[in-house]
Amino acid sequence: MSAPVEIARTIQNYGLWSTLGWADIKFRYRRTMIGPFWLVISTGVTILAIGVLYAGLFRKHTADYIPYLACGMIIWGFINTTIVEGCNVFITAAPIIKSSSIPLSVHVFRLLWRNAIIFLHSFVVILVAWTYYQWALEPSALFAIAGLVILGVFLFGLVLVLSIICTRFRDMPQIVTSLLQLLFFLSPIIWTPSQAMRASPIVWLNPFYSLIEVVRAPLLAQAVDAREWGIAIGSAGLILILGLMMYGRFRRLIAYWL
């Protein structure tokens, strides 16, 4: 079975990875009180603390800054966790890979699904921020869903690329984690780019800027530049193609590397 056929079958057979992904969360939090919402509370507190402090430092109104920060941080949380866990997705799934006939792509879908569910839980923070700050919401907010789909496709491709490299070279996950920390500061999450800065390559060459913008801007009822959509869709497409090529080339070797 060729790689694209395998992936198509895995998508068709979504019951497998959606149940396993959901089970990951359900059983992890079974004996806790608040469950996955603990993550929400800790994210909320961080956002509040940074929000109030940096709003003062940047001389912005908290009513403008905190919603912006909240959206950015929660989207980044999704990106960060998915990439970090994604590096190790085959290593973590080694027992299953070596004892069952489940196709390897299942583990990638399971990871994305699990993190998507957690993202939806974290979304509560944005809702709380909205009930407090009540910024104008427009129907164009629904475009955030399209943005999320594009982000999902990008992360799927990226996880395919990174997981293969990290399974073969076991020091890569550390390097990826460090690069992500760097990217967090390079991306406009804590800071807002002025018009002048938007033109600088440091901003627009960073695909995460566009990927975060296409989700964040609709939620904040801000306009998204066509350029942002272009870069987001383009980078998602490119990394997906690269991921699929690498998966096709290396998937039969992955079990040997575990």
Added chain:
Amino acid sequence: MVKIELKNVGVDFILYETSARSLKKTAFRTAVGGFISNKDDGSKTMVRALQDISLTLNDGDRLALMGPNGAGKTTLLRVLAGIYYPTSGSITVQGQCVPLFDISLGLDDEATGYENIMLRGLVMGLDRKEIEKRVEEISEFSGLGEFLHLPVRTYSSGMTLRLLFSIATSVNSDILLMDEWIAMGDADFIERANQRLHGVVSRSRILAFASHNPAYLKAVCNRAVLLEAGRIVAEGSVDDVLSHYQSDRQVDAAQAAVKEAADQNEATSEAGSVSASQQGLPPPPESAPSEIRRSDPVV
């Protein structure tokens, strides 16, 4: 149509982390384990787990895989399961494989018995509807009753085993792959469990079963293959291959005894004392190989 065809299948494990310089010879065979060598350019170490395996399995074949530890039985099963894609040769599989290598795979301690039935079933490759159809017969066979509503961490290990066994033996598979007999649990369960395991085996259209236990192999298989250092050295009916394997082991044991005697002879003659005959070891059989070196006693 269910069929498996292997043509000159080879599996080489390349060890990326070891240096080729740590091996004294370029390639050597060991009595236990596979065939270790350096890759052609000497840069990496490699274990040749399977070599030149050609085999065809058709509907109704129940194949026994025999051989010493490290011969390649488990590797061959994993090739059949699609886990290790051959590094040389080709394999064609028609039909769905259910590998029963690890019956606790996918088990989650926090999940209830019923939830674990779903988890285990999914990991075995069944889809949700198939699993839901089987839940009742699995729970009935396990005899765990109301406990199935409780998380598996509250079970004794025997109860967990009953549950896992019931789930594993509920499958209807085209191709069933087993690595050793599945552990069955306590005394009153064993009788029913035996019947059930024979049931699942007979429901499968092809079976490949690796084991060291001749009784199980004779009970369940109709063909056999003997593996040694990754190669098939004998093929045929279960009885034929078993007798070949057992006579091989007698020759190996005798050779090992002779070699041990020779080594002790060398060691003690360097110290200037006793020779082999005085130690009361059995004389070497006529078919002993000429590899044994005897040094002259140093007085």
